[in-house]
Amino acid sequence: xxxxxxxxxxxxxxxxxxxxxxxxxxxxxxxxxxxxxxxxxxxxxxxxxxxxxxxxxxxxxxxxxxxxxxxxxxxxxxxxxxxxxxxxxxxxxxxxxxxxxxxxxxxxxxxxxxxxxxxxxxxxxxxxxxxxxxxxxxxxxxxxxxxxxxxxxxxxxxxxxxxxxxxxxxxxxxxxxxxxxxxxxxxxxxxxxxxxxxxxxxxxxxxxxxxxxxxxxxxxxxxxxxxxxxxxxxxxxxxxxxxxxxxxxxxxxxxxxxxxxxxxxxxxxxxxxxxxxxxxxxxxxxxxxxxxxxxxxxxxxxxxxxxxxxxxxxxxxxxxx
Amino acid sequence: xxxxxxxxxxxxxxxxxxxxxxxxxxxxxxxxxxxxxxxxxxxxxxxxxxxxxxxxxxxxxxxxxxxxxxxxxxxxxxxxxxxxxxxxxxxxxxxxxxxxxxxxxxxxxxxxxxxxxxxxxxxxxxxxxxxxxxxxxxxxxxxxxxxxxxxxxxxxxxxxxxxxxxxxxxxxxxxxxxxxxxxxxxxxxxxxxxxxxxxxxxxxxxxxxxxxxxxxxxxxxxxxxxxxxxxxxxxxxxxxxxxxxxxxxxxxxxxxxxx
Numbered sequence: 001x002x003x004x005x006x007x008x009x010x011x012x013x014x015x016x017x018x019x020x021x022x023x024x025x026x027x028x029x030x031x032x033x034x035x036x037x038x039x040x041x042x043x044x045x046x047x048x049x050x051x052x053x054x055x056x057x058x059x060x061x062x063x064x065x066x067x068x069x070x071x072x073x074x075x076x077x078x079x080x081x082x083x084x085x086x087x088x089x090x091x092x093x094x095x096x097x098x099x100x101x102x103x104x105x106x107x108x109x110x111x112x113x114x115x116x117x118x119x120x121x122x123x124x125x126x127x128x129x130x131x132x133x134x135x136x137x138x139x140x141x142x143x144x145x146x147x148x149x150x151x152x153x154x155x156x157x158x159x160x161x162x163x164x165x166x167x168x169x170x171x172x173x174x175x176x177x178x179x180x181x182x183x184x185x186x187x188x189x190x191x192x193x194x195x196x197x198x199x200x201x202x203x204x205x206x207x208x209x210x211x212x213x214x215x216x217x218x219x220x221x222x223x224x225x226x227x228x229x230x231x232x233x234x235x236x237x238x239x240x241x242x243x244x245x246x247x248x249x250x251x252x253x254x255x256x257x258x259x260x261x262x263x264x265x266x267x268x269x270x271x272x273x274x275x276x277x278x279x280x281x282x283x284x285x286x287x288x289x290x291x292x293x294x295x296x297x298x299x300x301x302x303x304x305x306x307x308x309x310x311x312x313x314x315x316x317x318x319x320x321x
Numbered sequence: 322x323x324x325x326x327x328x329x330x331x332x333x334x335x336x337x338x339x340x341x342x343x344x345x346x347x348x349x350x351x352x353x354x355x356x357x358x359x360x361x362x363x364x365x366x367x368x369x370x371x372x373x374x375x376x377x378x379x380x381x382x383x384x385x386x387x388x389x390x391x392x393x394x395x396x397x398x399x400x401x402x403x404x405x406x407x408x409x410x411x412x413x414x415x416x417x418x419x420x421x422x423x424x425x426x427x428x429x430x431x432x433x434x435x436x437x438x439x440x441x442x443x444x445x446x447x448x449x450x451x452x453x454x455x456x457x458x459x460x461x462x463x464x465x466x467x468x469x470x471x472x473x474x475x476x477x478x479x480x481x482x483x484x485x486x487x488x489x490x491x492x493x494x495x496x497x498x499x500x501x502x503x504x505x506x507x508x509x510x511x512x513x514x515x516x517x518x519x520x521x522x523x524x525x526x527x528x529x530x531x532x533x534x535x536x537x538x539x540x541x542x543x544x545x546x547x548x549x550x551x552x553x554x555x556x557x558x559x560x561x562x563x564x565x566x567x568x569x570x571x572x573x574x575x576x577x578x579x580x
Binding site: 213 | 380382385410411413414417418420422424425426427428436437439440441473486489490493
């Protein structure tokens with residue numbers, strides 16, 4: 001009997017020893033994992049820092065007196081002409097072009113996207129809504145160069161037809177309008193899918209509350225559902241605008257790359273920050289190559305300011321109502 | 322069940338032979354009931370007995386549920402509420418509803434209360450101001466929110482949110498207010514406030530309330546209906562239900578033998 005007790009005591013000690021061992025093992029794993037997480041966070045942060053640092057340094061060198069053929073920073077920031085052949089690099093009109101065409105694209109795409117999102121989430125019967133969701137996802141997955149081919153083949157001729165209707169001529173349809181339409185199509189799926197997610201996150205009880213107050217379906221959708229989802233919808237707008245500002249390949253295919261600006265005529269050719277950076281990049285060297293990094297800095301600043309502004313508007317709307 | 326259809330009180334609703342099906346499942350069985358005007362009627366019973374389903378019949382919220390089929394009649398001042406001539410929007414302005422979970426909209430306190438009227442097309446700022454103030458006062462929340470009517474309603478406490486939802490329902494000056502377990506998500510103090518409010522509101526409104534709490538039904542209601550598996554087992558004055566029930570199942574439930 002006594003032996004038994006001793007035995008079980010031994011067992012107990014054995015078990016607790018095992019537990020201690022296991023606990024130390026778990027602790028070691030925890031430490032290792034924490035290190036791994038830190039490392040991956042550090043690497044991704046480092047990438048961003050390196051990219052910004054590299055682009056900034058490279059972009060600023062062209063303005064330094066030590067540069068072989070330095071560009072005047074003041075002229076760069078305020079200039080309305082971009083003539084590489086004359087060493088005349090003015091980026092202001094390009095900034096205006098970029099903001100204008102992205103803004104107009106958002107103006108077209110945003111209401112369409114929000115209404116489509118409402119259609120998908122609230123109005124369409126289940127099967128149709130599934131089909132629509134798939135279409136939006138497919139649109140989002142189309143590579144931008146394919147959009148570019150489509151734009152230079154279809155949108156340009158459409159724009160050309162519209163222009164001749166108004167007695168205008170175009171450079172084969174390459175124009176600001178073509179850029180705007182192209183960008184509208186490209187950012188539509190981005191905004192739509194974000195809006196769908198935001199609308200689906202609105203609790204059903206809000207809808208029921210509205211309907212129980214004698215609101216119609218339409219009133220409920222617009223006043224309660226959309227107003228509750230606006231935060232997420234604005235996030236979609238930011239992503240969409242970001243894509244519009246940053247889209248290079250497809251835009252370059254229809255922009256036409258004007259030398260002067262800003263372009264106010266929708267049928268006139270335009271030049272955006274991205275098209276300036278991209279077109280002819282591999283056939284050039286020297287200032288004309290290096291200055292593209294300066295344009296890159298400008299593009300990053302434009303996107304940054306844009307995000308601040310949209311966030312500011314969002315906050316104003318949220319607190320103002 | 323009270324078989325006496327020659328009621329001694331004025332009625333807000335008369336329910337006749339109401340059956341309700343979710344697809345093939347029958348959730349309510351042959352319900353007959355007269356709901357008195359300007360009194361508090363409570364529905365009690367164990368979970369899944371159909372009391373919440375039943376309360377949603379009065380403002381036709383069940384219309385929103387697919388596969389939900391209703392047979393039988395509900396008369397509201399002589400008009401059958403499922404009749405084609407009845408505008409469901411109009412019905413819902415006359416029959417307000419307060420839900421189990423407080424569900425204020427993500428907008429300001431003011432806009433929450435003004436919402437119903439605005440949906441009816443009222444734009445006059447003076448009218449809206451006045452209705453917002455009187456509704457919030459009636460719902461006993463005015464003093465707590467009058468200084469920040471522009472604050473988002475989601476920032477209020479749960480009990481305040483629920484009283485705001487009551488104010489929102491009152492803003493349309495309904496005749497009836499349906500309350501589906503309005504205090505089940507609240508703490509005891511907030512619950513007491515809502516119960517006091519209900520006692521106050523019944524002077525002006527007809528109130529139908531679903532409750533899990535038998536003591537709550539006993540405290541605030543004039544008449545009580547006991548539901549079991551989709552049937553009304555007994556419907557009578559609250560005193561009778563709690564102290565002298567006719568059916569042994571009612572007695573077992575109110576004395577806590579099951580539930």
